[in-house]
């Protein structure tokens with residue numbers, strides 16, 4: 410009984426922390442690989458640079474060690490007092506770094522170009538940062554939701570108790586409404602803000618993007634593994650900057666469609682702009698693929714109007 414009683418909270422904690430896929434773990438030294446092509450590109454670029462740095466480190470510190478131990482005064486080394494410079498060495502230590510930088514620039518540039526290629530996306534989500542929450546709009550679907558710090562975390566942080574004793578899994582990293590996305594789908598994001606600059610950042614996706622009032626930034630993702638991914642606002646945006654986490658729930662495609670239909674049903678009576686009839690029987694509504702850029706440019710206009 411006693412063992413079971415002791416194990417129960419542990420089990421609950423284990424289950425709760427399971428709902429963070431690809432979470433960082435204690436004593437993790439390297440950056441995470443993430444769950445998108447972009448995050449894996451970033452990881453491989455990082456590893457290439459890391460191993461080049463390791464090789465340079467070994468060479469430079471090795472040469473220093475040899476110089477210090479082999480040519481020391483006690484072994485009878487005599488300093489060359491007339492030495493000023495060595496043209497040969499200067500050429501070598503200029504050319505070698507240039508070659509290395511060029512070698513690293515090729516993969517980095519091609520990966521960056523892919524990172525910003527939002528063409529052929531299958532759906533678009535507009536992300537708006539507010540002090541202090543996020544709004545997600547599924548463009549062309551008539552579905553939108555606001556996402557803010559879960560009430561339990563908020564209660565604990567305002568109560569003044571030591572949060573470590575509160576036994577709240579994912580403290581300050583949970584939200585009331587998560588952004589829900591389908592797996593293996595190219596999702597384009599248009600990112601802006603309503604008041605001050607925020608930044609939308611989920612490490613497992615491999616990028617962060619500034620959310621700036623009056624400007625619409627673009628990004629995209631295609632998550633290859635269903636799960637719950639967590640992130641943060643990454644731009645100091647006011648007193649509650651640390652309290653506007655991001656949660657992305659990635660679902661298998663069928664489950665996502667079911668979720669989206671549920672949201673449409675929920676939103677339909679409340680949103681005057683949404684069509685009263687089901688989407689498939691309204692010929693006036695443009696196809697989502699065409700609607701997305703149109704809605705995005707409308708969003709640009711609206712955001713510009715706010716800034717102006």
Ligand SMILES: [Cu+2]
Nearest residue numbers: 607608642646
């Ligand atoms: Cu923010």
